[in-house]
Amino acid sequence: MRCELAKELILTDYSDGQLKGVKLTQMEAHLVKCASCRAFAAQVKANVIQPFEQLAVQRPDPFVWQRIKNRIEEENTTSSLAISTTDIIRNFFYTFKPAIASLCVAFILGVCVFSFYGPQMTLGKSKDQKSKDSYLAYVIGGETQSSSDSVSGEIERYFL
Amino acid sequence: MTLTTLYNTKTMDDLTPELLVAASKGDTAAFEHIYTAYSSFVYNVAYRVVGNREDAEEVTQEVFLIVHRKLKDFMFRSSLKTWVYRITANMAINHSKRQSRQHKGRVNYEEISEILSSSENVREQMEVKDQQAAVEGMLNQLRPEEKACMVLRNVQGLSYEEIAQSLGLNINTVRTRLKRAREKLLKLGQEVVTDEV
Numbered sequence: 001m002r003c004e005l006a007k008e009l010i011l012t013d014y015s016d017g018q019l020k021g022v023k024l025t026q027m028e029a030h031l032v033k034c035a036s037c038r039a040f041a042a043q044v045k046a047n048v049i050q051p052f053e054q055l056a057v058q059r060p061d062p063f064v065w066q067r068i069k070n071r072i073e074e075e076n077t078t079s080s081l082a083i084s085t086t087d088i089i090r091n092f093f094y095t096f097k098p099a100i101a102s103l104c105v106a107f108i109l110g111v112c113v114f115s116f117y118g119p120q121m122t123l124g125k126s127k128d129q130k131s132k133d134s135y136l137a138y139v140i141g142g143e144t145q146s147s148s149d150s151v152s153g154e155i156e157r158y159f160l
Numbered sequence: 161m162t163l164t165t166l167y168n169t170k171t172m173d174d175l176t177p178e179l180l181v182a183a184s185k186g187d188t189a190a191f192e193h194i195y196t197a198y199s200s201f202v203y204n205v206a207y208r209v210v211g212n213r214e215d216a217e218e219v220t221q222e223v224f225l226i227v228h229r230k231l232k233d234f235m236f237r238s239s240l241k242t243w244v245y246r247i248t249a250n251m252a253i254n255h256s257k258r259q260s261r262q263h264k265g266r267v268n269y270e271e272i273s274e275i276l277s278s279s280e281n282v283r284e285q286m287e288v289k290d291q292q293a294a295v296e297g298m299l300n301q302l303r304p305e306e307k308a309c310m311v312l313r314n315v316q317g318l319s320y321e322e323i324a325q326s327l328g329l330n331i332n333t334v335r336t337r338l339k340r341a342r343e344k345l346l347k348l349g350q351e352v353v354t355d356e357v
Contacts, residue, residue: 011339016313018320048345051295052314060203064217065195068224069188075229076186 001030006037014041015049175240184231191231194240195224201316202248208311209252210259211300219251226251245318245326249308256304298345306341309334 006027013019014027031038093100175197182190202223207216226247234243299307305327312318312326324331 008339011342012335013320016320016338044342044346047349048342049314051291052299052310053317055208055292055295055315057200058204058207058216060199060217060220064203064220065192065199068195068221068228069192071221071225072188072191072228075225 001026003030003034003037006030006034007040010037010041010044015044180231180234180240183228184234191228194227198227198244199224202244205248205308205311205316206252206255208296208299208315209249209304209307210256211296215255215259219248219255223248223251242322242325245312245322246328249312249326250328253304253308256307298348301348302341302344306337306344309337310341313338 009019009023009027014024019027031041175194179190179193183194199220203216203220206219206223207213210216210219223244227244234240299310302310308327309323312323313320318326320331320334323329323334327334
């Protein structure tokens with residue numbers, strides 16, 4: 001085993017006890033032979049492995065749980081309020097489902113009928129109204145039924 | 161299962177699926193058992209990664225609130241332990257990154273030098289002065305991702321496989337981060353000793 005690879009393993013798998021089988025045997029054999037790698041392994045263990053393993057375990061203060069508990073209770077209250085509002089809306093639609101459905105159908109039918117017959121009815125009425133107006137003007141004032149009629153009459157009279 | 165059996169939990173491995181289901185349905189007493197089992201791990205990792213009590217408490221609170229909110233969606237595809245490890249590591253790393261952006265340029269090099277000031281060997285110095293403070297000071301010189309790997313491995317004793325799962329990384333990335341972190345720490349120790357000589 002080359003020293004370069006041995007040092008890499010010392011910084012990782014070997015020092016962390018993750019090296020197994022043939023690689024571990026090769027590593028141990030190399031450390032027996034190589035004083036430099038042995039010294040490096042000791043340095044790594046003493047300076048960057050053991051001091052961290054000996055760090056005291058930190059525990060949170062009891063009030064941390066109290067704060068978490070308060071937040072959870074707040075969130076539960078908010079979510080239960082949201083759920084009750086949703087339930088009210090859902091119940092309303094469930095109770096009046098047939099009535100709402102009938103109203104919707106009636107509205108859709110109304111829209112369809114109006115869009116189909118509405119324009120025709122309006123147009124027909126206006127045409128009818130126009131002819132009635134011109135007829136009345138003709139009868140009452142003795143005027144021709146329309147301006148186009150009067151023009152053609154004058155031309156005809158000129159040529160005749 | 162009786163309530164006594166259900167709630168008789170002290171460690172992560174004692175948590176039963178029934179207890180998790182109860183907690184996910186809003187049972188605060190059941191959730192307190194989850195907190196009891198994991199709080200030490202969560203707080204310890206958060207404290208070592210963010211470097212102070214206030215931020216560690218904030219991270220701990222956020223981790224447990226996320227666990228509480230998402231517990232009903234937890235499908236037991238992975239273990240709860242791995243899931244909590246993952247949330248904790250990500251929260252602590254993100255918090256530490258935000259923190260370092262806010263306090264960019266603040267170096268604890270002087271603190272370490274002070275602690276390691278009068279003897280020959282870093283290890284001896286640590287024993288003579290304040291080992292805890294020195295190690296914490298050294299940890300603070302690492303990037304949050306490297307710190308998380310070091311803490312999960314050397315403080316919490318997780319295997320490479322568990323670290324990879326917790327951080328959502330390839331196992332070789334975990335190796336690389338540990339190697340870089342340790343090289344930095346060795347270099348830092350040597351620089352401190354050289355400066356004092």
